[in-house]
Amino acid sequence: MPVSLVTSRRTRRTFYTARVEEQGVSAYTVYNHMLLPAAFRSLEDDYWHLVEHVQLWDVGCERQVELKGPDAARLAQAMTPRDLGRAVVGQCLYAPLVDEGGGVINDPVILKLAEDRFWLSIADSDVLLWAKGLAFGLGLDVTVREPDVCPLAVQGPKADDVMAAVFGDDVRAIRFFRFAVLEFRGHPLVVARSGWSKQGGFEVYADDAGVGLALWDALWEAGQPFNIGPGCPNLIERIEGGLLSYGNDILYGENPYECGLDKFCNLDRPIEFLGRAALEKIAAEGVTRKIRGLRIDGDPLLPAAEPWPVLGAGRRIGEVRSAVWSPRLEANIANAMIGRDFWPAGTQVEVEMPGGVVTATIADLPFV
């Protein structure tokens, strides 16, 4: 339900904001103190276009926190329970960041640019301050900064063809969650096969406003035969695909096990990170709630900005975090934090929605 947003210098514009305005962006959200397009046509029109064609996304708000220097690898590892020791240069690693209590404070994709240089491509919280505070406090020899990099995402089933038209066929060889440095008009750019959809595609890490705009235009031009359109992370597609959103599905301080991120907690490896003792205790004891899928009965719902209570056996046993009508599944689907007794798929529960209480069924993630 869009309301009005007053923008100012504080809600920073990206390299591409002028272009998305020309393309008729109809709503924004604010992410990392920056404008993130949230809709162009309807949520459903944007969805079908994304899954059938290809879209250009202004994700300049995916800010990079750069760690550089002799202790860069040590600092990166200190922040996450995922083992980064075996990562190679050119690899992208999804990695929850946890604090000393094991609580998630962000869930970036980490790009290993060199043995002593990393970019944390972050979700919506100031990891820059966290990393700087840690580095200073621990006395590490590392420079932490936010370079002015604005990623541009090309997402959708036709993304390879559009990217190949601009960068050449080399892009086709980039494997999933790997990146290469490719030239665009003589300017080297990090090009990763990644992005916040399950439709395939790339993220190009533009580090110069002029180059970024020229790249937008070149991709737009090259995309014409492929029905390219402007787009943005799509609520329907990302809930269907099981992508969790930090700040929506994962709240500050919840632990990775509650968020289903068990496989990114490599407690069996001899790695040093802040929340190790806390996570070992949590892993040993098990968690009492977890994010589960939910199919909610009834008419197509409107996305909610408030948590809807989930009821089971007459009491509150959880809450809906994100929910949407899926036109593909012809069902209301949701991510919900659910108490342990109600985890099995198929369990019947109820949801207190603004219009009244409706029945719902626990489901496995992803939905699609």
Place this chain on the structure above:
Amino acid sequence: MPVSLVTSRRTRRTFYTARVEEQGVSAYTVYNHMLLPAAFRSLEDDYWHLVEHVQLWDVGCERQVELKGPDAARLAQAMTPRDLGRAVVGQCLYAPLVDEGGGVINDPVILKLAEDRFWLSIADSDVLLWAKGLAFGLGLDVTVREPDVCPLAVQGPKADDVMAAVFGDDVRAIRFFRFAVLEFRGHPLVVARSGWSKQGGFEVYADDAGVGLALWDALWEAGQPFNIGPGCPNLIERIEGGLLSYGNDILYGENPYECGLDKFCNLDRPIEFLGRAALEKIAAEGVTRKIRGLRIDGDPLLPAAEPWPVLGAGRRIGEVRSAVWSPRLEANIANAMIGRDFWPAGTQVEVEMPGGVVTATIADLPFV
């Protein structure tokens, strides 16, 4: 220029969001991952109402970072060049926070709740992560957390009367930038004489959603004889009054001297804070740019979301950070970062605005 905002769980609602919606909020901004009302009627109508009557502001987005424990005072001092050593319990202190390079990372009001307990009432950046990172890295014995406190501001010349009607005449005795703990229906609340306007007033730090809503309603009721209205920080009033906005006027990493915050840098005191060496160097060398006032000629302008270049002697010598038409001064006024040669009040410069280049004059702050 409002555009649409898509809200979600990530753009958190405050204790009062339901009330501001009932009161017809016409636009929001997002601040500390939370909704901050940005307009009710027009900017100008809201302005006149604020300076003539009294307004209730939902500033729940002014999040509190609580430092508690034996090392709380040490951590608080480590973050700011302002001497906190002489502060007394019950005092509010405006204090820029700086990193190890002397760059501003936030400019909170610090409330000293006890010798070992502080609230940092923050501007728009995740000071929670910064403070936690430092505390962990430095091995300090302090608990850092964000309690769910949603400040409610009563601002305007009639604020004392409205507050006294709810809290009793004790509130009248609270001095500027001091707080008292007063009871509202048996619930103790921190009540400070402070707020982000120059019209006088209070901020009440509600720490419970139910109490907060009841307080909103009680103040609303008590305010009826005083023509109370819903309001929010007002761009006209705050630029007139010389209030700087972190993220708009003060950008991440700029130093306090560039931002005119010299008097909050107590380098002559034997205090220990992160950026001490950096600020000593900057203070000794002097800065080459500084925030200055600017009167911009021409028709009433529309607030800008982009920096407008300021030109002097044929070259770029600065940029406009915030600008607005002041109906009181019948002039366009602005905060601008300006190069040293052009600091004197009365200096003629030019501004590259969207509609063309216009003349402007350097002015002292505040305007009113």
